[in-house]
Amino acid sequence: MSIFKKRNRIIDASDAGLVMASLGGDRDAFCQIVARYQNLLCSLAYSSVGDLKHSEDIAQEAFIEAWKKLDTLNDPEKLKSWLCGILRFKASHFRRKEATQPVKGADELDELDEHASGYSQQVKVEDAAISAQEQALLWQALEKMPDTYREPLILFYREHRSVEFVASQLDLSEDTVKQRLSRGRKLLQKAMVTFVENTLAKSTQGAVFTLAVMAAINSISPPVKAAVLGAGAMKTGSLFKWASVILVLAAFSGIVSSFFGVRAGLDQSRTQRERRRVITYTALFFAITIAYVVAMFGLKHLALNDVGNTSIYATISQLVVLGLVLSHIALVIRMLRGMRKLRAEERLFNPHAFQGESDQIGAKQREYKSRFCLAGIPLLHFRFGMPEQGDKPVVGWIAGGDYAYGMLFAWGGVAIAPISVGIISVGLISVGAVGIGLFGLGTIGIGVIGFGASAIGYKAYATFSALGWNSAFSGIGFSIANEAAIAPFAFAKHINNEQAGEMVNLTIMGQSYLWILAMIAILVIVPAVWHSNKVRQRMRKK
Known part of the structure; x- marks a missing residue:
């Protein structure tokens, strides 16, 4: 008979099978039920009462009650929810009882029999790993959290971080468990921060306070160096914010400009x-x-994630910047030369495609040159047709084309002027994918003052990486300079402090950045839109 029962237990270890075996007097089967659900009940009890010792006592009492009343379980398939119901009732009873006692935890639960209580005490003496202080801090963080988030969180960490187990125990989907764990962690972090703030205000330093602080620190991701600037350098906060704005604006301006550039090229x-x-x-x-x-x-x-080697990554970032500069220069030259060569080939092999009036070499639609000249140079000179073999650079006080040289302003693939905008731009104020000038702005800004996603200059202000002779500022990446640097990863004589802030001229930049952003948007977007519309009017094939 015992052999049959053992085989049956192995063959049918479902909840219903174990219940039926237990009802037949098989205590071993009920022990399997206990082993299966003890962690769940202990975790739920702890989530309810906030005391490890009493939570285990309550869970034991719930199992004893279940053994006594197993015959009242109408549906053995619902064993887990039935056990949880008994546990929640016992926990509620315990909380009501504790509320009426002047000293909590002074007595053992009355319903526990002597054997269970003695066994519980022996296990706790041998395996106790959490001090009273740690328990108090732990519950301080958990008690104000709703059960919906607290129960999955406790089960998750007591079960070696198994989302699948938590989902099965609480009859939830894994996605729901993940969402509740995420929300629970945020609530836990907020609770610990609040606890630390209250403790600092109300108590002097001591063991409990120190432990609370350490717990709070461990629950918060460590900030990068730039997040802990000195009080005098707190004005850098606005620059860290607008650095990301610059990145967004640069991306937006580049996308708009590229769209109209492609449209012009297709026309x-x-x-x-x-x-x-x-x-x-x-x-x-x-x-x-x-x-x-x-x-x-x-x-x-x-x-x-590798703080010890940040200097290596900073060096690599500068190699990436150099690679971007060289690749843009090479690609622009190849594009401008390649399109001229391709147009010559297409005229030779597909002459029928160039029968329109605007497609003739020398057609007036292809260029506009103003009659008014100053010092022999046209005031306005723009090219709207695709460059042909033998075309010379566009030259004017205000010029636009594939190669554009302006006495005041130039816009194009390669633009050279006091104020220049292009893929490669050179001037006093230059804006482009690579902007080189006294004041260089762009994806890569190179100049006495460099300003862009990456910047190189005497003073460099960038989003990703800044390389400055005197000073450098990077909003989210690396900055390298001789004297002063501000960034999450900064390398200079003065780093992320008030003196560095003064040398980087943060106050001036903070007052000027809105104007700089407006200038970038206007110089990049407006010429691209205007040129594209003019190309469409003059050169689009009818």
Whole structure:
């Protein structure tokens, strides 16, 4: 008979099978029920009463009550929910009883029999691992959390971080458990921060207070160095905020400009090969830029997780910047030369595509040159048609084209002027994918003052990486300078302090950045939109 019962227990270890065996007097089967659900009941009891010792006592009492009343369980399939119901009733009874006692925990629960109580005390003496102080701090953080979040959180960490187990025990989906764990962690962090603040206000330093602080620190992700600037450098906060704004604006301006650039290129094209080439070059520029952004974010992530080697990642970031500059220069030259060569080939092999009046070499639609000249140079000079073999650079006081040289302003693929905007721009104030000048702005800003996603200059202000001779500021990445640097990862004589803030001229930049942002938007977007519309009016194939 005992052999049969053992085989049956192995074959049918479902809740219903164990209940039926227990009703037949098989205590071993009921022990399996206890082993299966003891962690669940202890965790739920702790979640309810906030005391490890009493939670185990309550769970034991619930199992004893279940053994006594097992015959009242109408549906053995619902064993787990039935046990949880008994446990919750016992926990509620305990809380009501504790509320009427002047000293909590003075007596053992009355319903526990002597054997169970003695066994419980022996286990606690041998296995106790949490001090009274730690228990108090733990419950201080958990008690104000709703049961909906507290129960999954307790089960998760008591069961070696098994989402699947928590889901099965609480009859929830794994996605629901993950959501409740995420919310529970946030509530736990908030509770610990509040606890530490209250303790600092009300008590002097001591063992409990120190433990609370350490617990709070452990529950909060450590900030990067830039988040702990000295009080005098707190004005850098606004710059860290607008650094991200610059990145968004630069991306937005670049997308708008690229859209109108592609539209102009397609309107200038006359064959399928030309249209494909326009799209290919645009895609290459985007791919290079995306690779740069991904690389910068990747280096930042590596630096956060490998603090000892941040200098290596900072060096690599500068190599990435150099790679972006060289790739843009090479691609622009190849694009401008390649499109001229392709147009010559298409004129030779597809002459029927160039029968329109605007497609003739020398057609007035292809260029605009103002009659008014100053010092022999046209006031306005723009090219709207696709560059042809033998075309010279566009030159004017205000100029626009593939190669544009302006006495005041130039816009184009390569733009050179006091104020210049282009893929590669050179001038006193230059804006572009690579902007080189006294005041260089762009994806890569190079100048006496560099300003962009990455910047190189005497003073460099950037989102990702800044390399400055005197000072450097980076909003979310690396900054390297001789004298002063401010960034999450900064390298200089003065780093992330008040003196560094003064040398970086944060106050002046904080007052000027809105104007700088407006200038970037206007200089990048307006010429691109205007040129694209003019190309469409003059050169679009009818």
